[in-house]
Amino acid sequence: MELRDVWFVFIAILWIGYFFLEGFDFGVGVLTKLLARDRIERRVLINAIGPVWDGNEVWLISAGAATFAAFPEWYATLFSGFYLPLLLILVCLIIRGVSFEFRAKRTGERWQTNWEHAIFWSSLLPAFLWGVAFGNIVRGVKIDANKEYVGNLLDLLNPYAILGGLVTLTLFTFHGAVFTALKTDGDIRHRARTLATVLGLVTAVLSLGFLTWTQIARGDGSSLVAMVVATAALVGAIVLNTAGREGWSFALSGVTIVAAVGMLFLTLFPDVMPSSLDDRWSLTVDNASSTPLTLTIMTWCAGIALPLVVVYQSWTYWVFRKRIGTQHIAEAH
Template structure:
């Protein structure tokens, strides 16, 4: 039996991006909620930061792996995407670097103004990627002005299409809700109570933005499969909101994670078999077939993935298990 390796690697990359958005999504949400849930006392802000402290950098491994897989398995897709979306990707990289530095340097000086500046970097470094990733992937699904030479001719204003902006707002709101639910699950005391309140307040906005984005996607790029996935995403989001109201944070977090995963799946299913559609001429589309590496390269990559990917998943699962306890003021005092 012949295995269609390009399709296998398209699915693998979709799974890697899904893992990244599910895990880093709550990181972004926590960062954006820092001034809201940590107001009044620095101890509460430290509780918020410590809730993701042991795992945030591990979550970014999924991004590195996803981008690396794109580079190795679909070099034409990688080249066109990173060059065509140069400014949004650059902003994401700068934001992620600033956020990482802020986590490390915030507590180095015992000065409220020093901490406030780094807190602002955390908020900025979380909000920019949360919005920009939605913008980028919405544009990937919608298509860009891609020529026969594989060069993207779309400018920044072209990328700010209303559909892409709605996509960015949807991921921004969804990640805020995901982060609020995570903090309700991971913390206790005042931060936990504020996180529940934030989740209830954010849920209607996230549900409306996600519904609008998925319905637009379904109307322009959808199929029967994407319709099922979109319904599952919105339904999971509503279930998560109900679970927060009933103080079932564990199930609420599972539900928001499912919503993020289903939304990502909608985008990749809507995209397939293209990897980057052309708005100029469908003949210029980059597809799973014409953008893939040679079969020998994909075969080697497959063996590497079979060996090392389970090890990464096991290690990260172990780290989540080790740091599973709730964080409270007593842990940071």
């Protein structure tokens, strides 16, 4: 395995880590409207992810930076071709971060309600758009001989990509509901478990269709194994959630995300961005990568930085591991 192959795997790991971690706090953001009945319960949900949501976004920054350095042609084509969707995601992430911080700065009902709306929409839209983006990457887009995207925005809104967006939206919301059941106490915990079962069943139907479509279009033996793992883990997560085993259910919902995203990268390799116009114009790990010297320097840097990030985030989750409930909220700020 050459360094460019190693970096393809490393970037896949970064995206998997991002979707595993940011997935549940996107889901919790959506649940502020679907699950919470009043302002106190919305504060419980926000507090559940308050200590960790910003750290989860480190994985996105790392994935983007790694793509820029290791596969500059991929980065250039992706960010120019998907400019508007990625810009919308970026705006949502900015608004989302501001909403968490500004919501409690004033006690006025209108002020807090507006920021709560912002939390909901800036969680829902990225959860959907990431699936659309990756659906298009796997399906292939209009890339010409100059490695430039020559399609338009409507080309990105195809049935396969939209189904991918619905899968990530429902899967992340299910992941968030299971996390809520694991992290909270009292009535909201039981309602989160009930809602998670419903969301899990919807996710199972959508994801089975999307993964089957992916397997038929681009899959091989390894991607089929990943698909089976993702499906089995999702079913297990639903069953264990129903049985009240939130910890194991959350672990398996995470395995579902890991296997499903892993399957997408398995179907891509050795391409990083297939061309739907001509296979010869596809971006691959060979023609889109940086020089061996650049990849070598990056490998040393990543070998030092990644363990530190994992240790720090693990410590953060351990410190803030206890359940919270409405009894811990003195008043609705």
